[in-house]
Amino acid sequence: MKVPLIWLKDYIKINKNPREIAESFTYLGLMLDKIIDDKVLDLEHRMDRSDWLSITGCARDLAAFEGKEFINPSIEHPDGKPMNEESRIDVKIQCPELVNRFNTRVFKGIKVSDSPQWLKERLELYGIPSINNIVDITNFVMVEMGQPMHAQDIDKMQKKEIVIRRAKEGEEITTLLGQKLSLNNNQFVLTQNNIPTVLGGIVGTHLTSVDLNTKNIVLDAGNYDQVSIRKNSRELKIQNETVLRYDKYLHPHLAEMAMERATKLILELAGGEYFNNIDYYPKIIPLKKLSLRYSRIKMVSGIEIGQSRVEMILRTLGYKILNTTDKDISLEVPYFRTDVEVEDDLVADILRIGNYSNIPSTPIHNAPPKEITPPIYKFQEKLRDILLNLGMNEHITNPLLPKNNNDIKQIALENSFSSDRSALRTNIKDTLESVIDVYRKNKVKDIGIFEVGNIYTKEKEIKNIDSLKETSVLTAIYDNTELNEYEISNKLKSILSGIFSSLDIKDYVYVREGKNTVIYVNNNMDKERVGEIEYNSFSLHLEKLMDMANYPRVSHICTRIISKRTEDISLIVKLRQEIGPIYQLIKNYDKNILEVEVREVTIDENIKKDAKLVLIKIYYEGEFKEVKERMLAELKDKFNIEVRS
Numbered sequence: 001m002k003v004p005l006i007w008l009k010d011y012i013k014i015n016k017n018p019r020e021i022a023e024s025f026t027y028l029g030l031m032l033d034k035i036i037d038d039k040v041l042d043l044e045h046r047m048d049r050s051d052w053l054s055i056t057g058c059a060r061d062l063a064a065f066e067g068k069e070f071i072n073p074s075i076e077h078p079d080g081k082p083m084n085e086e087s088r089i090d091v092k093i094q095c096p097e098l099v100n101r102f103n104t105r106v107f108k109g110i111k112v113s114d115s116p117q118w119l120k121e122r123l124e125l126y127g128i129p130s131i132n133n134i135v136d137i138t139n140f141v142m143v144e145m146g147q148p149m150h151a152q153d154i155d156k157m158q159k160k161e162i163v164i165r166r167a168k169e170g171e172e173i174t175t176l177l178g179q180k181l182s183l184n185n186n187q188f189v190l191t192q193n194n195i196p197t198v199l200g201g202i203v204g205t206h207l208t209s210v211d212l213n214t215k216n217i218v219l220d221a222g223n224y225d226q227v228s229i230r231k232n233s234r235e236l237k238i239q240n241e242t243v244l245r246y247d248k249y250l251h252p253h254l255a256e257m258a259m260e261r262a263t264k265l266i267l268e269l270a271g272g273e274y275f276n277n278i279d280y281y282p283k284i285i286p287l288k289k290l291s292l293r294y295s296r297i298k299m300v301s302g303i304e305i306g307q308s309r310v311e312m313i314l315r316t317l318g319y320k321i322l323n324t325t326d327k328d329i330s331l332e333v334p335y336f337r338t339d340v341e342v343e344d345d346l347v348a349d350i351l352r353i354g355n356y357s358n359i360p361s362t363p364i365h366n367a368p369p370k371e372i373t374p375p376i377y378k379f380q381e382k383l384r385d386i387l388l389n390l391g392m393n394e395h396i397t398n399p400l401l402p403k404n405n406n407d408i409k410q411i412a413l414e415n416s417f418s419s420d421r422s423a424l425r426t427n428i429k430d431t432l433e434s435v436i437d438v439y440r441k442n443k444v445k446d447i448g449i450f451e452v453g454n455i456y457t458k459e460k461e462i463k464n465i466d467s468l469k470e471t472s473v474l475t476a477i478y479d480n481t482e483l484n485e486y487e488i489s490n491k492l493k494s495i496l497s498g499i500f501s502s503l504d505i506k507d508y509v510y511v512r513e514g515k516n517t518v519i520y521v522n523n524n525m526d527k528e529r530v531g532e533i534e535y536n537s538f539s540l541h542l543e544k545l546m547d548m549a550n551y552p553r554v555s556h557i558c559t560r561i562i563s564k565r566t567e568d569i570s571l572i573v574k575l576r577q578e579i580g581p582i583y584q585l586i587k588n589y590d591k592n593i594l595e596v597e598v599r600e601v602t603i604d605e606n607i608k609k610d611a612k613l614v615l616i617k618i619y620y621e622g623e624f625k626e627v628k629e630r631m632l633a634e635l636k637d638k639f640n641i642e643v644r645s
Contacts, residue, residue: 001030003041003058004125007144011059011071021062027355028061040125050248051336054146064316064353073144075260077267080105080274087275089154089218094165098188098200101223101252102164102280103259106154108216110134110272119269128241134210134217137265139241146336147221147250147258148242150190150198152208154216158193162220164200165191175203179238187232188224201229201246202238218277219262221255252285253335288333289322292346300347301359313353314346376472379546380452383474386502390495392448392476397431399424399453409457411468424456428475429537436479448495450476452542472542479536486601489535496538497597503549506587510580521548567618567628568599570644571635575603575610582639586618589631595619613644 003025005018014021022032022041030043030052043058051057056073063070081087087106093099115123115136123130128139138149154160167183173196174180181199183189190198198204201224210217226249233243256279263274292314297305311321311329318334333340340346351359384394400421403412409426416422425431428451439447452474459467478492496519500508507522510533519531519538528548531540573582579598587596600615618624632643 001043001045001053001058002036002126003043003055004122005039005041006125007055007122008041008059008062011056011073012063012066012068013071014062014066014068024062024065025058027357028065028352030058030061048248048339050146050245050250050338053245053248054336055144057146057336060316060318061353064313065355070316073261075257075264077260077264080263080276083276083278087277088160089277090161090163091278091280092161092163093280094163095188096282098166098225098228099164099222099280100225100283100285101255102162102278103221103255104162104277104279105219105259105263106216106275106277107219107266107270107272108275110215110217110266110270112210112212112214112270116269132210132212133269134214134266137262137269138219140265141258141262142241142245145254145258145261146245147254148201148245149219149221149258149262150204151210151217151219152197153210153214154218155214156208158195161192162218163191163194164188167196167199171196173199173205175199175205175238176209177203181236186228186235188228190220199236200224202233202236202243203240219259219266221258221262223250223252223255226250249338251287251335251338252281253287257335287335288340289330290333290340290343290346291328291330292343292350293328295327296343297347297350300344301351302362303359305350305354309354310350313350317349317353319346376543376546379542379549380472380474382503383499383542384452386499387450387474387476387495390448390498392450392495395432395435395449395451396453397428397435397451399431399456401425401430411456411458426457427455427539428453428473429477429539432475432477436477439479440481445481447479448476450474473539474542475537475539477537485535486603490598490600492533492536492538493598496533497595499540501595503545505545505548505550507584509584510578512578521545565620565624567620567624569616569618569628569632571614571616572608572611572642572644573614573639574641575612577612577639577641579614582614582635582641583616585635585638586616586631589634590620590627592622592624592627593618593620608642 005021016024018035018038018041022035025041025043026032029047030045033042033044035041045052049057051060060070087108089104089106091102091104093102112132112134115130115133119133119136119140120130123136123139123143126143128143130136134151138151142148165188166185167187167189169184171183171189172180173183173189183199188200189196190200192208195207196205197208201222224246226246229243229246233239266272267274294307294310297310307324311324314329314331315321318336320332320334321329322332323330388394398421400413401423402420403423404410407426411424413422413424432449432451435449436447455471455473457469457471476492476495478488478495480488480491483491500506505521509520511518511520517533518529519533519540520527521530528544530544530548531538571582579601583596583598587593596619597617598614599617602613635641636643
């Protein structure tokens with residue numbers, strides 16, 4: 001959230017410098033990203049606070065923290081004229097499940113012009129270019145109060161109506177930025193004469209946009225289904241200031257307050273007169289009422305906070321005190337605090353404004369609790385560290401995906417929210433691959449990603465709970481647009497080699513089984529299947545791998561490898577010859593061989609027909625010349641290969 005300081009100081013009189021103000025915001029929970037030209041604070045919004053996406057929301061908390069008065073923006077203006085047949089703009093809602101409130105007001109005889117300097121300056125510091133006074137007012141109120149608004153030129157309408165309906169399959173609109181969108185029935189649109197003029201809650205079009213010739217407008221402030229807008233904006237890949245705010249839960253009362261504020265500004269800056277119009281609000285959502293016990297504050301914080309101090313903080317934050325006793329306070333939660341649900345949310349507000357750093361530290365006299373973290377969680381964290389050190393990026397994907405009737409192991413949900421999230425994944429690659437697409441669209445050439453998570457499988461028939469299995473898995477995918485499949489495979493195997501080296505697992509092998517390549521680790525002379533590998537991905541079953549890992553000795557292994565010497569050998573082998581057995585022979589040939597890496601596999605008809613060139617790097621200690629000669633002789637004899645170097 002960008003907070004221009006000149007705008008912030010419209011609501012709180014404060015003499016601190018930008019760095020000091022940023023420090024206060026940090027105590028409140030808004031972390032500083034950067035200060036822009038000593039004029040704008042770029043704050044990181046980490047909580048589910050819709051009011052922190054408004055300047056007034058940030059200023060209100062800062063005023064309470066600093067013990068200063070919060071100056072509410074003025075909404076006082078002359079009364080409007082009643083709605084009549086001439087002024088009326090019909091509002092029809094054909095998808096009431098998506099529209100909670102739609103507040104409208106008609107303005108006539110306005111003068112559209114450039115905005116005054118104070119308005120331009122605040123918007124431009126925030127990052128929104130000035131268009132004209134009407135458009136600027138809708139943007140100003142959106143940033144000031146957190147409620148998106150929209151104005152349409154009535155004279156550009158073919159029919160004096162706003163009909164909100166679901167979009168038709170394949171229906172197209174062109175946005176204000178010139179982006180052509182093809183819609184589906186999941187989205188909803190604002191229309192007139194059955195022509196879409198706005199993609200609901202997301203973006204408008206030029207069809208009824210306000211320009212310097214506009215005289216009459218209809219202004220709307222809508223409150224829509226949050227989930228719908230979030231899903232549709234992501235599907236259409238549109239992220240703007242409107243979507244940013246509708247992404248949070250907004251109370252319908254905010255639409256009314258924003259309308260009053262915008263009305264005052266329009267009358268002041270554009271003149272004209274206004275007519276009341278339809279305010280669609282079929283189900284009024286009352287403000288939440290809660291009780292706060294003083295004993296709860298002490299229990300959570302360990303300190304006594306006086307009743308007068310508690311009441312002052314709550315009032316400054318906008319809570320309405322309904323009743324007080326010596327034990328508790330009954331209050332009404334303000335409409336802009338949609339994040340407040342339970343008593344402890346109120347306690348958090350009290351302690352946050354009182355400054356968490358003022359809570360005294362008290363040593364614990366008892367013995368520290370026994371370590372109860374399951375070993376698999378520690379092992380997962382170890383693997384995350386290893387892969388990050390290998391240059392991979394971690395992602396967490398949704399384990400829900402569409403039902404696949406051909407997958408007999410898949411577990412379907414009986415009460416899913418949607419058809420595209422109706423079953424649990426049987427492998428992580430299915431959900432992780434979509435991340436690769438995002439990297440490609442952003443033109444990232446070298447992509448290495450992984451996820452540590454669970455997969456879920458069942459037997460053919462679910463007889464009891466034991467028929468369902470939850471397995472901890474690590475899946476990694478590597479892709480590079482400048483490499484071929486062999487080069488990608490080699491890079492992937494080097495990543496896998498790095499994992500096994502860090503876990504001090506030496507005796508592993510790749511075995512072709514039908515169409516799949518399986519990873520085995522020798523464990524006390526028994527081969528244990530620990531995963532599967534494809535040319536660009538691998539999956540490891542972590543509980544099995546954990547039993548074979550010896551990662552407390554990783555530092556020792558790393559020290560040996562750092563002090564190693566290396567030898568490169570090039571082998572020409574038959575095209576269909578598997579590399580795994582060759583790799584295993586080299587790796588286990590002598591105790592002084594520390595590690596073996598298959599660096600490159602190349603197919604080149606100029607080398608030898610129906611053959612491939614394999615480059616192998618060997619890390620070793622001590623003398624290697626005689627060991628190398630014996631080893632190469634055994635490789636030639638056993639695998640009928642040629643040695644290039």
